[in-house]
Amino acid sequence: MPKVLVIGAISEGDLTGTSLEAVTAALELAEAMGAEVFGGLIGDECGRAAATFATAGLAEVFVADHARHAPYVAEFHVAAAQAIVRRCQPDVILAPSTGETSEWVPILSARLKAAMASACTRVGFEGGHLVAKRPVCGGAVQGEYVLNGALRIATLAPATYEATMLSEPCPISPVELPDVQARVKVIEQLNDQEGSGPRLRTARTVVSGGLGIGSRENWSLIEDAAAALGAAVGATRAVVELGWVPHAQQVGFSGQKIRPELYLAIGISGAVHHMAGLAGAKTIVAINKDPEASIFRTAHFGVVGDAKEVVPAFVTRVKELRAQQA
Amino acid sequence: MHIVVTIKQVVDPNTPSVLLKIGKDGVSLELPVGMSQIMNGYDANAVEAALALKDKHGGTVTVLSVGDETSKNCLRRAIGMGADRGVHIAGPTGLACDSAVIAKLLGAAVRKLGFVDLVLCGRQASDTDAAQVPFLLAGELDLPVISPVKNIQGMDDDSAIVDRIGEGCTQRLQVKLPALLGISNEINKPRPAPLKGVMLAKKAEIPTWTHSDLGIEAPQPAMTLRRLYIEPPVETCAELIAAESARAAGRALADRLRQEGLI
Numbered sequence: 142m143p144k145v146l147v148i149g150a151i152s153e154g155d156l157t158g159t160s161l162e163a164v165t166a167a168l169e170l171a172e173a174m175g176a177e178v179f180g181g182l183i184g185d186e187c188g189r190a191a192a193t194f195a196t197a198g199l200a201e202v203f204v205a206d207h208a209r210h211a212p213y214v215a216e217f218h219v220a221a222a223q224a225i226v227r228r229c230q231p232d233v234i235l236a237p238s239t240g241e242t243s244e245w246v247p248i249l250s251a252r253l254k255a256a257m258a259s260a261c262t263r264v265g266f267e268g269g270h271l272v273a274k275r276p277v278c279g280g281a282v283q284g285e286y287v288l289n290g291a292l293r294i295a296t297l298a299p300a301t302y303e304a305t306m307l308s309e310p311c312p313i314s315p316v317e318l319p320d321v322q323a324r325v326k327v328i329e330q331l332n333d334q335e336g337s338g339p340r341l342r343t344a345r346t347v348v349s350g351g352l353g354i355g356s357r358e359n360w361s362l363i364e365d366a367a368a369a370l371g372a373a374v375g376a377t378r379a380v381v382e383l384g385w386v387p388h389a390q391q392v393g394f395s396g397q398k399i400r401p402e403l404y405l406a407i408g409i410s411g412a413v414h415h416m417a418g419l420a421g422a423k424t425i426v427a428i429n430k431d432p433e434a435s436i437f438r439t440a441h442f443g444v445v446g447d448a449k450e451v452v453p454a455f456v457t458r459v460k461e462l463r464a465q466q467a
Numbered sequence: 468m469h470i471v472v473t474i475k476q477v478v479d480p481n482t483p484s485v486l487l488k489i490g491k492d493g494v495s496l497e498l499p500v501g502m503s504q505i506m507n508g509y510d511a512n513a514v515e516a517a518l519a520l521k522d523k524h525g526g527t528v529t530v531l532s533v534g535d536e537t538s539k540n541c542l543r544r545a546i547g548m549g550a551d552r553g554v555h556i557a558g559p560t561g562l563a564c565d566s567a568v569i570a571k572l573l574g575a576a577v578r579k580l581g582f583v584d585l586v587l588c589g590r591q592a593s594d595t596d597a598a599q600v601p602f603l604l605a606g607e608l609d610l611p612v613i614s615p616v617k618n619i620q621g622m623d624d625d626s627a628i629v630d631r632i633g634e635g636c637t638q639r640l641q642v643k644l645p646a647l648l649g650i651s652n653e654i655n656k657p658r659p660a661p662l663k664g665v666m667l668a669k670k671a672e673i674p675t676w677t678h679s680d681l682g683i684e685a686p687q688p689a690m691t692l693r694r695l696y697i698e699p700p701v702e703t704c705a706e707l708i709a710a711e712s713a714r715a716a717g718r719a720l721a722d723r724l725r726q727e728g729l730i
């Protein structure tokens with residue numbers, strides 16, 4: 142029987158939601174292929190994550206648990222994945238697309254000489270072929286690829302599949318790891334500073350600014366609005382490039398992909414690469430002085446006007462409303 | 468020190484979506500009239516990073532591009548910026564670039580060049596958005612690889628120290644040379660080509676190598692692009708809040724969002 146292997150991701154000791162999304166993709170694929178679905182996990186002290194993974198409707202979970210997996214170094218992850226692949230002998234490997242898998246999974250694909258498609262939004266099985274759908278050109282265009290060869294690998298963009306339901310646990314099997322020398326060594330690892338407010342990735346409300354804010358001095362407009370709303374602060378790449386805020390606050394294709402209830406885009410044009418981070422945002426509000434700005438085509442509410450005038454008045458009114466409520 | 472930089476020519480990623488059209492073959496983009504292709508943005512950062520290292524440590528910078536004849540244009544831009552020489556490799560262009568094919572061609576070309584200390588690629592091409600060639604190329608050359616890199620902190624004869632953009636963190640890593648780095652835009656601002664460079668680049672000889680010049684069979688793709696399409700955008704018809712002044716509109720917006728229970 143063919144096999145689909147899902148290699149899960151771990152964040153702060155827990156299995157990520159995106160791993161359960163990948164399981165859904167794998168189960169759908171397995172049904173079309175007549176395959177069984179297995180899990181693989183790579184980490185340091187991954188007991189808690191493995192226990193969750195084991196209840197995700199899999200046949201067996203292979204775990205490569207080792208101190209050398211934290212902090213993350215690609216070559217150790219690749220060696221662990223190879224060990225899991227030797228045990229499982231899969232036909233297809235799926236993994237959620239993360240900052241780590243986007244490095245080590247393509248290295249794995251090179252080692253295994255396997256075709257790989259990255260950050261896919263759909264994987265299917267048609268007439269014996271694995272077909273992957275993935276956005277290209279920053280999401281402006283969609284591509285459908287057929288993956289050739291006996292072993293095929295795909296990473297999955299977050300939030301395109303629902304997380305799978307948890308059920309009865311399956312067996313968990315530890316995997317022996319080979320000795321390997323990594324040619325890359327971690328000297329130090331610094332967590333991104335996100336300031337004192339809520340975290341961008343999990344915030345209910347996000348206030349983001351773009352080049353239309355005009356200057357670093359004016360950035361306080363964004364911070365004031367965020368403080369008044371109890372929101373996290375985001376930015377466009379253009380703003381990050383000017384050094385007004387650190388890269389950790391970049392929202393978009395090459396920054397954070399977020400899913401707030403409310404997103405305020407102030408002085409942001411709405412380029413595809415920025416909007417690619419907002420697929421999960423519920424309500425988008427735009428403040429922009431140009432009525433033709435493309436952000437107005439995807440926003441739900443908008444004000445055409447100068448941010449320097451609109452935002453302070455908005456903030457004052459928000460504070461009044463909040464005070465009335467209190 | 469010998470640094471090789473790989474450069475891809477791409478459709479300008481700032482092309483407004485409405486101007487993007489799929490070609491008749493269904494698997495390529497039609498270039499909007501009057502627009503020419505440009506050097507992939509991250510590759511321009513990689514060229515700048517190589518030149519900055521050359522400024523500091525000396526050495527030579529070779530730029531490589533796989534594609535059709537027009538890909539020589541982006542090699543010329545790199546030479547104009549200060550790269551020492553460019554080689555064009557005949558092969559696929561645009562979205563038809565299969566990562567495995569490109570990596571095999573580039574790998575063979577780097578081997579033909581002889582010794583290399585550092586290979587710099589862009590972290591990803593802005594058309595394929597694949598972020599795979601650097602890793603496959605590293606595989607071809609059996610080099611350690613780090614991507615995306617936002618800073619090259621230091622370098623000596625046998626190792627480099629770089630900052631990698633991690634998952635919610637920055638990793639400072641030491642890597643043995645020779646190595647391959649996937650360069651991200653945070654690292655620098657590419658220099659404009661000085662006039663003298665532009666003149667030099669115009670006259671520079673750029674050879675074309677085919678797979679037979681490289682001594683390899685025509686590489687086979689690992690993936691086949693079956694179809695490209697553009698999904699109609701989900702237009703929302705934003706409700707515009709109008710008022711007698713910008714300030715009044717700001718207040719009205721807050722009231723409207725409160726009404727919706729959003730704030």
Ligand SMILES: Cc1cc2nc3c(=O)[nH]c(=O)nc-3n(C[C@H](O)[C@H](O)[C@H](O)COP(=O)(O)OP(=O)(O)OC[C@H]3O[C@@H](n4cnc5c(N)ncnc54)[C@H](O)[C@@H]3O)c2cc1C
Nearest residue numbers: 351352353377378393394395396408410414415430431448
């Ligand atoms: C490979 C690649 C990856 C990328 N990844 C990302 C990414 O992850 N995130 C990202 O954001 N970008 C990304 N980009 C860049 C993206 O394409 C855009 O260039 C960028 O998002 C534009 O930023 P902006 O909206 O701040 O600036 P602009 O496009 O310059 O827009 C500024 C807006 O402000 C408005 N404005 C000006 N003055 C005022 C005023 N006084 N009041 C109100 N409005 C005003 C203007 O009308 C304009 O609409 C990427 C690009 C590439 C090629």
Ligand SMILES: Nc1ncnc2c1ncn2[C@@H]1O[C@H](COP(=O)(O)O)[C@@H](O)[C@H]1O
Nearest residue numbers: 473474533588589591592597598599600
């Ligand atoms: N046709 C090509 N010629 C030269 N370099 C390329 C080519 N395609 C990709 N690359 C390099 O590989 C990087 C990543 O490309 P990709 O894997 O397609 O996202 C690019 O930024 C380039 O540095």
